[in-house]
Amino acid sequence: MHPLPGDPVVLRRTGQRYAETASAIRDAVATLDRIAEPSAMVSVAVDRVRADAERLSRDIAAAERRYGETGDALVDYAAALDRAQDDADRAIRDAHDADGDAAALQARERTLRSKLRAMPDDTSAADIRTLQRSITSVGADLDRSEGAAESARQRWEEAVADRDRAARVAIDRIRGVVDGSDLNDSFWDDVGGAIGAVFDAIGDAIRAIAGAVVAAVMAIVAAVIVLVAAVLVVVAAIVLLGLAVVAALIVAALAIAALLIVVVAAALLAFVAIALVVGLLLVTAALVLLVAAAIGVILAAVVGLAVLILSSPLFWALVFATVAFIGVVLAWRVAIEIFAPTPEVDEFAPDPANDESYLAWQDAEAVDRIDSMDDLVALEGYSDKMGGSSQTVVDIMRVEGDPPRYIVTLPSTQDWQVAGVFFGEDMNGDGAVNDLDTNIVLRLFPEVRTQYERAVLEAMRQAGIQPTDPVLLVGFSQGGILAGHLAANRSDEFNFQGVLAYGAPIDDMAIPPKTEVVSMQHHDDVVHTLDLTPSPPDTDTWSTYSEPVPIDPITGKPYPQAHDNEAYRQTALRLQAEDGTVDDGFSQFYGDIVSNEQYAFKE
Numbered sequence: 001m002h003p004l005p006g007d008p009v010v011l012r013r014t015g016q017r018y019a020e021t022a023s024a025i026r027d028a029v030a031t032l033d034r035i036a037e038p039s040a041m042v043s044v045a046v047d048r049v050r051a052d053a054e055r056l057s058r059d060i061a062a063a064e065r066r067y068g069e070t071g072d073a074l075v076d077y078a079a080a081l082d083r084a085q086d087d088a089d090r091a092i093r094d095a096h097d098a099d100g101d102a103a104a105l106q107a108r109e110r111t112l113r114s115k116l117r118a119m120p121d122d123t124s125a126a127d128i129r130t131l132q133r134s135i136t137s138v139g140a141d142l143d144r145s146e147g148a149a150e151s152a153r154q155r156w157e158e159a160v161a162d163r164d165r166a167a168r169v170a171i172d173r174i175r176g177v178v179d180g181s182d183l184n185d186s187f188w189d190d191v192g193g194a195i196g197a198v199f200d201a202i203g204d205a206i207r208a209i210a211g212a213v214v215a216a217v218m219a220i221v222a223a224v225i226v227l228v229a230a231v232l233v234v235v236a237a238i239v240l241l242g243l244a245v246v247a248a249l250i251v252a253a254l255a256i257a258a259l260l261i262v263v264v265a266a267a268l269l270a271f272v273a274i275a276l277v278v279g280l281l282l283v284t285a286a287l288v289l290l291v292a293a294a295i296g297v298i299l300a301a302v303v304g305l306a307v308l309i310l311s312s313p314l315f316w317a318l319v320f321a322t323v324a325f326i327g328v329v330l331a332w333r334v335a336i337e338i339f340a341p342t343p344e345v346d347e348f349a350p351d352p353a354n355d356e357s358y359l360a361w362q363d364a365e366a367v368d369r370i371d372s373m374d375d376l377v378a379l380e381g382y383s384d385k386m387g388g389s390s391q392t393v394v395d396i397m398r399v400e401g402d403p404p405r406y407i408v409t410l411p412s413t414q415d416w417q418v419a420g421v422f423f424g425e426d427m428n429g430d431g432a433v434n435d436l437d438t439n440i441v442l443r444l445f446p447e448v449r450t451q452y453e454r455a456v457l458e459a460m461r462q463a464g465i466q467p468t469d470p471v472l473l474v475g476f477s478q479g480g481i482l483a484g485h486l487a488a489n490r491s492d493e494f495n496f497q498g499v500l501a502y503g504a505p506i507d508d509m510a511i512p513p514k515t516e517v518v519s520m521q522h523h524d525d526v527v528h529t530l531d532l533t534p535s536p537p538d539t540d541t542w543s544t545y546s547e548p549v550p551i552d553p554i555t556g557k558p559y560p561q562a563h564d565n566e567a568y569r570q571t572a573l574r575l576q577a578e579d580g581t582v583d584d585g586f587s588q589f590y591g592d593i594v595s596n597e598q599y600a601f602k603e
Contacts, residue, residue, distance in 0.1 A: 004088045009078075019068060022067040025064035070173075073173040076166075077167060087155060088159040090155075094155075109139060342454040343603060347598070357387075360384075360386045364383075364395055367593060368592065370590050374572040374576065377565065380412070388432070394455075395407075396465075397595070406460075410456065431602055432603075434478055447489070451603065465494065473487060475499075475504060477503050480506060487499045497516060497588075502571075506519060513539070545575055552570075
């Protein structure tokens with residue numbers, strides 16, 4: 001805050017001088033009015049003087065109002081400014097005093113609080129309360145001082161507002177009297193003009209006659225100048241018209257020349273284009289004939305070779321031998337699956353020396369809640385890595401709720417040992433039972449109970465799953481085949497209420513309507529097409545999602561393998577983002593995990 005600028009004394013004196021000027025103007029008007037009154041004196045000069053005195057009286061009267069109103073406005077504003085400055089000065093003094101009191105009270109409060117903190121532990125409660133009351137009292141005084149300072153600042157702002165309001169009123173009064181007056185010259189100019197008019201009245205007649213003569217001469221000169229200018233304008237117009245005609249002829253000649261150039265160029269380009277098209281047609285025809293001849297030769301050779309082969313007894317002997325060999329191998333592998341005992345099922349024992357298996361087990365153990373379809377796909381990846389090719393590991397989770405609900409994760413193909421028959425090794429197979437043999441038997445002989453199926457059912461019994469408990473089967477590739485197989489053929493043994501299969505050929509399986517099925521398939525994944533059956537139409541309980549291979553978020557490119565568990569997890573994430581209802585059929589299996597157990601078995 002600062003004192004308000006301005007000098008009321010100077011403003012008041014200025015206003016008084018304007019008022020004195022207005023009084024002098026009123027006296028002059030009275031004198032002029034007396035001169036303008038009719039009298040016995042009659043002459044041209046006297047009449048002119050009376051007329052000028054009357055006109056000057058009116059003009060000076062307007063000046064008197066301007067000076068008088070301006071003087072009053074300045075005097076009134078000086079009084080308002082004086083009051084606003086007094087109010088502002090008092091507010092500044094009050095604020096300064098209140099700030100000083102507040103500073104002293106703040107220092108006093110800090111001292112008392114320091115004293116309270118420094119009191120020994122054995123200080124009596126009465127002394128502590130006394131000191132606290134003193135602190136409270138000082139705080140109340142501090143609040144009052146700060147309130148007084150704020151009040152003073154508000155009074156200073158009100159004084160500023162009063163000054164500005166009075167200034168606007170004075171400005172409006174002065175502007176109104178100035179803008180509303182038709183007096184253009186200053187008062188002293190009018191007075192000087194009046195005196196000059198009185199003394200020059202006699203010479204006006206002479207000046208009028210001289211002015212008339214000069215005006216006549218100037219009129220003649222102006223007429224001559226106008227006539228000469230008109231002649232020059234006509235001449236200039238004729239010259240410009242001629243130039244315009246010449247320019248038009250030049251432009252037309254240039255346009256005709258350009259058109260001829262364009263026509264010639266277009267003709268040349270058309271000729272070149274026609275020649276190129278004819279040449280390309282001839283070359284194309286020659287190539288077509290050449291390719292047709294080559295195809296004819298190749299077809300003739302193929303047909304001849306095919307006739308030669310098909311007519312050869314050796315060929316048919318090889319065909320029958322191959323078919324017989326494949327049949328024997330299939331029968332042998334099916335017999336192994338039929339007569340092999342059920343693998344011994346034990347709780348999975350993680351091996352810290354096997355980094356991939358051990359880390360996958362830790363990831364599976366860390367899962368404490370299932371909320372979405374991509375969580376289920378992640379469980380499949382953990383099961384695959386826990387077992388690998390040396391053993392099969394089935395993950396069984398129990399979800400909170402009554403009755404208990406279970407998620408059974410079935411690993412995909414990890415052991416391709418049946419191929420060893422062609423190399424003289426692994427003839428009887430060992431290691432994981434989720435191998436290629438199981439794939440063949442599950443697809444070709446669904447009524448045969450494979451080692452994989454029997455061990456999974458045994459693991460479910462060891463996990464305490466009752467025949468009526470809801471079960472969700474999750475499987476990728478061979479795991480999906482087994483999930484669909486169990487739901488379609490073993491629904492009388494367990495209550496399979498959900499199947500999540502992806503990258504698995506289950507389209508031809510007769511899964512009952514009580515089971516909610518979600519099947520995910522990638523466009524370039526051939527595995528799900530091995531059943532040679534088109535995808536069934538969607539129903540209330542079966543939904544098939546045929547999707548492109550997703551983008552790898554790490555590389556920014558599509559996954560190189562369409563048949564990949566992580567690629568299918570990304571597809572699940574995208575499907576859920578686009579439609580949050582895709583996995584509503586599995587909602588009863590979502591929630592906190594009560595128990596998580598893994599069971600291992602092998603051939």
